[in-house]
Amino acid sequence: MRVLLTAIAAISAASPVWSQVAFDNIFSDHAVLQRDKPVKVWGTAAAGAQVNLAFASTTLSVTADAKGQWMATLPATKAGGPYTLTATSGASMATLNDVVMGDVWLCSGQSNMEFQTKYATNAYTEVLNSANPDIRFVTVERDAQPTERDHFAKPLLWRAVGPETTSDTSAVCYFMAKELQKTQKVPIGMIHSSWGGTTIQSWMSQGALRDLKTYDQGLEVLATYSRDQARAKTEWQAIMLDWWQANEPDAKQKAAWATRDFDDSAWDAITVDGFWEGAKPELAFFDGVIWYRTSVTLTAAQAKQAATIELGPVDDGDTTFVNGKIVGATESWNAPRTYAIPKGTLKVGANVIAVRAYDSGGGGGLWGKPNDRRIAFADGSKVALPAQWKYKVSAPLAALKSSPSTPWLATSGLTNLYNGMIAPFAPYTLKGAAWYQGESNVSQPAEYARLLPALIADWRRAFETPDLPFLVVQLANFGPVAKAPTQSTWAELREAQRQTVNADPKTGLAVAIDFGDRVDIHPTQKAVVGQRLALAARKIAYGENVVAGGPQLVTVGRSGADIVITFDSALATYSSAQAIGFEVCDAAKICRFATADVSGMVVTLKAANTPDAKFVRYAWADAPYVNLYSDQDLPAIPFEASVP
Structure with a gap:
């Protein structure tokens, strides 16, 4: 059932433009509608008006409700077209031209799904030769909303791919669609709705987050925010x-780090002109909390004025x-x-500025231009903050509970992107969904293991398809x-993705562990990822008897001095007779690399069956090197498993 209009939309319903019959803004010329299923279409008209629809050989009538909304269900129609879809109400008519029946895929996630085809490997040749009227796409504009929107603010445009348009498509989605159109020989439609740097919580409905029982406090503050932003900010x-006091190690003692009298002479100096990863070699891969300190000297005239401090951006908080x-x-x-800066805070003489910076992944810290940092006074004068600060590491990310x-x-909140970028076009009839996201959640892999299944169930409800095929791209290496076995939240999140897919027969996994880039979180080889998604789609959504993924763990056992791991398909190794990347771990997850012999569908970890061997792992690192594949050139799926 469509959600009710928000107050704003309700006001709009009374405006003259809604007295004319119209299709919802997700529908336009060149749209693709789902073949072989009853298809919902909807729009607006005068309140209580009769709306007559004509499509192919079908005619039907519906009545707009008291708010001027109408919805109709077209009968299942085979692939083909083009067709004209018309809606008439009194003297008013709306027409959609060049509508085709095919398969519609929703492509969503963060930056690696948003990544455009024009930036992908071999983009020039690909775009130049991409013309195909049977592959069409529509892109949902970025829009974060604290409450659910019933429709998009302006019309979206469906377009066919070709030299003038393909550059703007999601690369992963385009390459998946290209492969599916080639194999299924029907029109393929792509609804692309993604936003770089976003967390999964942003893409879930309020109801789905409520069901998890751990987001209620944030949702209550969000509700306040929709009415009173200032009050919500104070509450948050x-x-x-309170969270910092409870979770930062030695928080009470570290409160002194912010004071004027604290002696920071033992702290290291840092030039703050970019992310801390690039400023100090020892911080190259640090995620967590770092404190910064600096000071400025003020006159009596300056200290008594109203003032603000400007710092530029700080990643992430x-x-x-x-x-x-x-x-x-x-x-x-x-x-x-x-x-x-509250009155009375500034002093004559030295004034200390301290910043507690929290980074959950990627770049971290004060990273803007040094000359943008200042104290600005009511009289218009300014005092620049120094480019060089003192810093001290407070806690690595692993020592903190997720903030x-x-x-x-917009990017890391609760339900905002669902409200603005998913809800407005639900329940558009879909063939399936493809999801490439997780980089922004690597600091909380255990929570992701709860969130991903909840997202899948949430979208199946929204699009009224309980068995909607759902494809997941497993995070690439980055x-x-x-050099030695290590803990890896990236590996843990990949494992959450693997286990989610294994638990749901209508989901598929596209492994990207071998096509990432250890120094670029946005690898450009998107064609391979799209092709692997298409393989998963062919098995899960189309029921084809194809090998949809690489070898996957089936069993782990002990055999004499060895540990034996069986997979579900034949194995092959590249560049070595042995497989690399296998580890054996004790109960505390202290691990060691293992020599791995490969034969048929079995990997034997030589001399690994020691009394302390409790777990085995494969490709367990942020950016592992791998050489274990299937004979279809698909990489073995990373995993962790207990040893019976």
């Missing part, structure tokens, strides 16, 4: 300060202090910080190379 700052007093806190990797996310933030 108090919540976050900050708590900022002036002379030991909190002046502001924000969670956003790219929002410039500007905080009012609550400011609920109204980050530091491991």
Whole structure:
């Protein structure tokens, strides 16, 4: 059932434009509608008006409700076209031309799904030769909303791929669609709705998050935000300060780090002109909390004025202090910080600015231009902050519980992107969905194991298809190379993705562990990822008898001095007679590399059957090197498993 209009939309319903019959803004000329299923179409008209629809050989009538909304269900129609779809109400008519019946796929996620074809490997040749009227796409514009939207604010445009348009498509989605159109020989439609740097919580409905029982506090503040932003910000700052007190190691002692009198002479110096990863070799792969300190000298005239402090952006979050007093806190990797300094905070002489910066992955810390950092006074004068600060590591990410996310933030909030970018076109009839996301959740892999199944169930409800095929791209390799076995939240999140797919027969996994880039979180070889998604789709959504993925773990056992791992398909190794990347771990997850012999569908970890062997792992690192494949050239799926 479609959600009710928001208050804003309800007001719009009374406006003259809604007295004319119209299709919803997701429908346009050149649209693709789902073949072989009853298809919902909807729009607006005068309240209570009769709306007559004509499509192919079908005619039917529906009545707009009291708010001017109507919905109709077209009968199942075979692949083909083009068709004209018309809606008439009184003297008013709306027409959609060049509508075709085919398979419609929703492609969503964060930046690796948003990544456009024009930036992909071999893009020039691909785009130049891409013309195909049977592959069409529509892109949903970025829109974060604290409450569900019933429709898009303006019409979206369906377009066929070709030299003038393919550059703008999602590369992963395009290459998947290209492969499916070639194998299924029907029109393929792509609805692309993604946003870089976003967490999975942003893409879930409020109801789905409520069901998890751990997001209620944030959702309540979000509800306040939709009515009173200032009050919500005050409430959330108090919540976050409580979280810091409870979760930062030695928080009470570290409170002194913000004060004027604290002696920071033992702290290291850092030039703050970019992410801390590039400023200090020892911070190259650090995620967690770092404190910064600097000071400025003020005159009596300056100290008594009203003032603000401007810091530029801080990745991902900050708590900022002036002379030991909190002046502001924000969670956003790219929002410039500007905080009012309360009267009486500034002093004559030295004034200490301290910033507690929290980074959950990727770049971290104060990263804007040094000349954008200043204290600005009421009389218009300014005092620049130094480019060089002192810093001290407070805690690595592993030592912290996942920080609550400011609920109204577009990229890391709660339900905002579902509200603005999914709900407005549900329940558009789909063939399936493809999901490439997780990089922004690597700090919370255990929680992701709860969230991903909940997202899948949520979207199946929204699109009214309980068995909607759902394809997941497993995170690609990225980050530091491991010279020894190590803990890896990237590997843990991949395992959450694998287990989610294994538990749901209508899901598929596209493994990308061998086509990432250890120094670029946005690898450009998107064609392979799209082709692997298409393989998964052919098996899960189309029921074809194809090998849809690489070899997967089936059993683990002990055999004499060895540990034996069986897979579900024949194995092959590249560049070595042995497979690399296997580990054996004790109960505390202290691991060692293992020599791995390969024969048929079996990997034997030689001399690994020791009394302390409790777990085995494969490709367990942020950016592992792998050489174990199927004879179809598909990589073995990374895993962790207990040893019976």
